[in-house]
Amino acid sequence: MFGIMAASEMFIFNEGSRRITVMSARSQRRGRTTPKQSNASLLPVYIGIGVVLLVGVILLAIGASGSKPPTGTTTISDASLAGYPTMGKADAPVTVVEFGDYQCPGCAAYANDQGKKIKESYVDTGKVKFVFHELPISSHAHAYVAAQAARIAGDQGKFWEMHELLFAKQTEWAPLSPAQVKVKFSEYAQELGLDVTAFNQSLESNKYRSEIDKASQESLAAGIQSTPSFVINGKIYQASGLDQAIEAALAGK
Structure with missing residues (x-):
């Protein structure tokens, strides 16, 4: 494995895995990569997506009925x-x-x-x-x-x-x-x-x-x-x- 420094990023080539990894200078200074977001913190996002999908299904059902109420x-x-x-x-x-x-x-x-x-x-x-x-x-x-x-x-x-x-x-x-x-x-x-x-x-x-x-x-x-x-x-x-x-x-x- 060897690395090439270019500006603020380092491109690391791993001969075993044949992968190129890009590391920012900031990550290098910290000495670790940014931790992954926890599943718990994503829960509100999942709920929001679910609500949007539910509303879409309801609207499709109404449209499929082919009728509109009188005004x-x-x-x-x-x-x-x-x-x-x-x-x-x-x-x-x-x-x-x-x-x-x-x-x-x-x-x-x-x-x-x-x-x-x-x-x-x-x-x-x-x-x-x-x-x-x-x-x-x-x-x-x-x-x-x-x-x-x-x-x-x-x-x-x-x-x-x-x-x-x-x-x-x-x-x-x-x-x-x-x-x-x-x-x-x-x-x-x-x-x-x-x-x-x-x-x-x-x-x-x-x-x-x-x-x-x-x-x-x-x-x-x-x-x-x-x-x-x-x-x-x-x-x-x-x-x-x-x-x-x-x-x-x-x-x-």
Whole structure:
């Protein structure tokens, strides 16, 4: 065995074991290596790891169950939904009510992705009747006029087409001024093949002002506090739990 000193460390070569051991100058001065930490001192570490693993198992179990609890309840009934835009079979076994705001980014994210899948899987197959309940938030400058634009398009049988277009192009019209946004909505009406003159006249006259006001008041009275929110059998859900909630309702749970 021989050693080579380099700076503050010594590299020791043991011919028998064919190993190289690195010893710091500090260890050499002490004449012994640093003692190993006792098992007792590591006990808190082991306990902490165990707790983390246990929590992880619990969270995985919850996620595997595929269900999320409702965030609240509401008193809105089917009778109170008369006059709201509806799609799907009138006698579908499950009714889903969306409370939405056309300028809400979360509502657009739902409509442009999950909403299309919900329609294909449940509405188009006759399992769900879907109702859109306007809830324009006051901090969104154009949400109110957008809600009217969709209703006015509905006068010419194109509510859902305008509904989808407003969400699909939300980032296009949301930054505009009030005057510019009406021009943009008029362009959408033309794109959908509507009578643009009639559309513009209805938009300028605030044709659906009372209906949108009523929708907002009813939403707040029902305890709806955010958009998008969804109601099934009097229970309020968020978009993340909607598919599971529909399946549970179809199963009679």
